[in-house]
Amino acid sequence: MSADLALSCPMPLGRHTTVQLAHGGGGRLMRQLLEDIFLEDFRAPALAERHDSAVVPLGGQRLAFTTDSYVVMPRFFPGGNIGTLAVHGTVNDLAMAGAKPLYLSAGFILEEGLALDELRRVVASMREAARECGVEIVTGDTKVVDRGKADGLFINTSGVGRVLEGVSVHPRRVTPGDAVLVSGDVGRHGIAVLSVREGLAFDTPVVSDCASLAPLVEALFEAGVEVHCLRDTTRGGLATALNEIALDAGVGLVVDEPAVPVDASVAGACELLGLDPLYVACEGRMVAFVPEPQVERALEVLVRHPLGAGAARIGRVTEGPAGMVSLRTRLGGQRLLDLLSGEQLPRIC
Amino acid sequence: MRYVEEYRGADEARRYARALQSLVTRPWTLMEVCGGQTHAIVRFGIDQLLPPQITLLHGPGCPVCVTPVEMLDKALAIASRPGVVFCSFGDMLRVPGSGRDLLSVKAAGGDVRIVYSPMDALALAERLPEREVVFFAVGFETTAPACAMAVHEARRRGLRNFSLLVAHVLVPPAMEALLAAPGRRMDGFLAAGHVCTIMGMEAYEPLARAYRVPIVVTGFEPLDLLQGIHMCVAQLESGRATVENQYARAVRVVGNESAQAMLREVFEVVPRTWRGIGPIAASGLGLRAAFADWDAARKFDVVSVGGREDAGCQSGLVLQGRLKPPECPAFGTRCTPDTPLGATMVSSEGACAAYYRYRRFQSPCPPTSP
Numbered sequence: 136m137s138a139d140l141a142l143s144c145p146m147p148l149g150r151h152t153t154v155q156l157a158h159g160g161g162g163r164l165m166r167q168l169l170e171d172i173f174l175e176d177f178r179a180p181a182l183a184e185r186h187d188s189a190v191v192p193l194g195g196q197r198l199a200f201t202t203d204s205y206v207v208m209p210r211f212f213p214g215g216n217i218g219t220l221a222v223h224g225t226v227n228d229l230a231m232a233g234a235k236p237l238y239l240s241a242g243f244i245l246e247e248g249l250a251l252d253e254l255r256r257v258v259a260s261m262r263e264a265a266r267e268c269g270v271e272i273v274t275g276d277t278k279v280v281d282r283g284k285a286d287g288l289f290i291n292t293s294g295v296g297r298v299l300e301g302v303s304v305h306p307r308r309v310t311p312g313d314a315v316l317v318s319g320d321v322g323r324h325g326i327a328v329l330s331v332r333e334g335l336a337f338d339t340p341v342v343s344d345c346a347s348l349a350p351l352v353e354a355l356f357e358a359g360v361e362v363h364c365l366r367d368t369t370r371g372g373l374a375t376a377l378n379e380i381a382l383d384a385g386v387g388l389v390v391d392e393p394a395v396p397v398d399a400s401v402a403g404a405c406e407l408l409g410l411d412p413l414y415v416a417c418e419g420r421m422v423a424f425v426p427e428p429q430v431e432r433a434l435e436v437l438v439r440h441p442l443g444a445g446a447a448r449i450g451r452v453t454e455g456p457a458g459m460v461s462l463r464t465r466l467g468g469q470r471l472l473d474l475l476s477g478e479q480l481p482r483i484c
Numbered sequence: 485m486r487y488v489e490e491y492r493g494a495d496e497a498r499r500y501a502r503a504l505q506s507l508v509t510r511p512w513t514l515m516e517v518c519g520g521q522t523h524a525i526v527r528f529g530i531d532q533l534l535p536p537q538i539t540l541l542h543g544p545g546c547p548v549c550v551t552p553v554e555m556l557d558k559a560l561a562i563a564s565r566p567g568v569v570f571c572s573f574g575d576m577l578r579v580p581g582s583g584r585d586l587l588s589v590k591a592a593g594g595d596v597r598i599v600y601s602p603m604d605a606l607a608l609a610e611r612l613p614e615r616e617v618v619f620f621a622v623g624f625e626t627t628a629p630a631c632a633m634a635v636h637e638a639r640r641r642g643l644r645n646f647s648l649l650v651a652h653v654l655v656p657p658a659m660e661a662l663l664a665a666p667g668r669r670m671d672g673f674l675a676a677g678h679v680c681t682i683m684g685m686e687a688y689e690p691l692a693r694a695y696r697v698p699i700v701v702t703g704f705e706p707l708d709l710l711q712g713i714h715m716c717v718a719q720l721e722s723g724r725a726t727v728e729n730q731y732a733r734a735v736r737v738v739g740n741e742s743a744q745a746m747l748r749e750v751f752e753v754v755p756r757t758w759r760g761i762g763p764i765a766a767s768g769l770g771l772r773a774a775f776a777d778w779d780a781a782r783k784f785d786v787v788s789v790g791g792r793e794d795a796g797c798q799s800g801l802v803l804q805g806r807l808k809p810p811e812c813p814a815f816g817t818r819c820t821p822d823t824p825l826g827a828t829m830v831s832s833e834g835a836c837a838a839y840y841r842y843r844r845f846q847s848p849c850p851p852t853s854p
Contacts, residue, residue: 153591163822333600408600409832419831466497468529470842476821
């Protein structure tokens with residue numbers, strides 16, 4: 136080989152000049168997109184707080200306000216559909232700000248040719264989900280676009296809620312010494328959707344965890360638990376949520392890998408596909424940052440609730456380095472639990 | 485998770501670490517050949533458990549990393565054509581050719597799809613008779629039989645709108661190239677278990693004999709790797725150099741003979757250029773003349789634009805075990821997964837990607853802000 140030895144590498148790609156799918160993946164590229172374009176131009180103080188909801192004053196009260204769009208494919212999956220997701224996702228973003236969700240809007244972008252029966256099923260699911268969450272869908276909008284201009288059905292929901300009296304949850308409140316709790320096993324939603332989308336059949340079907348977290352949050356505050364910050368572990372999964380908080384709070388996090396609950400069927404599917412369950416999306420799980428003396432009480436409250444039955448303490452907040460999340464592996468080693476640079480892609484072999 | 489968790493026990497791992505400690509009397513350097521093993525080592529911190537005398541080198545075992553730029557350029561050219569559905573395993577999508585990758589082609593309107601098996605691409609060809617479905621056949625001996633089966637089936641079913649862009653490579657010739665190169669650094673090899681599941685172990689015997697090097701066929705879980713390392717060091721300490729099988733639960737000496745028969749029917753051994761390493765004789769697989777109609781390179785008659793290279797990238801040295809990723813001056817600064825100089829930084833089995841993702845805090849470079 137020596138005579139033929141040649142070192143060859145390509146030129147750097149540089150920054151992307153067009154939007155890539157990975158810009159929506161919740162990882163490093165998405166954060167870059169938000170910083171370079173949206174935060175740079177909109178510049179509102181509430182936006183710069185990078186909370187799941189903006190918290191703004193209104194008539195002597197604090198209003199939580201949020202919006203989210205839902206483009207999931209397939210639209211129906213074990214444990215929910217695009218409609219239940221659109222209600223629960225926005226309700227959860229309000230709950231993560233310590234708010235009681237009150238009112239939602241619903242905007243629909245419909246592609247020419249979508250079966251009306253399917254639309255009816257989605258809307259009925261939204262009505263039912265809203266009823267369960269104790270919120271009202273009070274306004275909306277509908278647009279129809281030409282065939283091929285949208286993937287059947289996109290939904291946007293916005294929501295407002297009232298921040299609970301005396302409650303202040305926020306990334307800036309996260310301090311070294313806080314414990315990191317997770318409300319249940321992670322990765323279910325992403326694997327449930329993937330299993331339908333790719334036609335993968337597992338011995339035990341994986342059902343999405345899609346659910347409203349508002350009752351769980353309310354239970355914590357009703358029990359008087361002091362909570363510094365909450366974050367739902369949606370796009371990019373647990374690892375991304377932890378990285379976001381570490382970056383925004385300017386702290387380090389140490390996570391204990393064996394303590395992170397992962398259902399055996401989810402773990403098995405991830406092994407098969409070469410995915411890391413810590414980066415797979417959830418739609419009914421959150422992380423909570425609580426001061427050490429509150430840990431026992433917080434876990435008691437969480438595990439008593441059906442949505443938090445699998446709650447666990449998974450790590451702690453450290454002085455730094457700021458923004459660094461490290462993972463103690465099950466073998467006792469230590470590694471980085473980083474933001475992904477793109478979407479997770481199934482491996483080759 | 486049965487059959488996985490039992491290969492990840494912390495107590496057993498510590499027992500192996502202690503056994504190695506009492507076994508080793510002098511420094512030894514071992515090379516794991518498979519990128520999946522590299523990632524497991526770095527992800528689980530296996531190297532952190534080893535006695536300081538044992539050094540692990542990462543070898544050329546990432547099929548994505550060693551696919552030459554020219555082949556990537558052909559893939560990009562085919563994927564950009566109207567009427568083509570270009571299918572690939574997920575890993576390949578972010579790997580740069582001459583200045584762009586398959587994800588960029590997709591963003592620009594190309595129909596690029598991730599599939600989990602070449603048979604999925606074949607099914608797509610059946611569903612979309614008006615489109616040309618091309619599968620990017622990348623990988624070692626592990627993925628090649630499924631590609632061979634897909635082409636075999638395409639011919640049997642008379643599917644003319646399906647083809648393979650073949651970039652398969654073979655592991656033993658690459659190991660021999662590394663052993664024959666001057667300044668050889670590895671004392672023993674952990675051979676890739678999955679490859680041997682298909683091909684068996686016979687191809688490694690001449691290497692072990694000719695180069696006096698122990699080769700232990702090893703699996704991918706932490707305890708597999710620790711046991712493989714223990715077996716390799718035990719050979720070295722006792723002056724032996726043979727082929728041993730740690731991965732006996734999956735690997736038979738003769739391998740999978742029906743898969744080998746399928747490979748022989750569809751493919752022939754050809755010379756192949758390895759990205760970052762260079763040409764290696766008889767180190768690749770190409771479609772036999774009888775299957776030329778399903779050869780995408782012929783069907784689309786694409787020519788390489790000649791890969792543009794960055795002189796600052798040292799991934800060739802990384803692939804040969806001559807450099808650890810953090811030792812590269814560009815690691816984590818000029819070269820990141822967002823601005824990769826080489827495929828080793830973006831492939832999910834690349835050594836640079838493993839160190840960037842799991843060990844960046846141990847390199848001289850601070851973590852980059854997003």
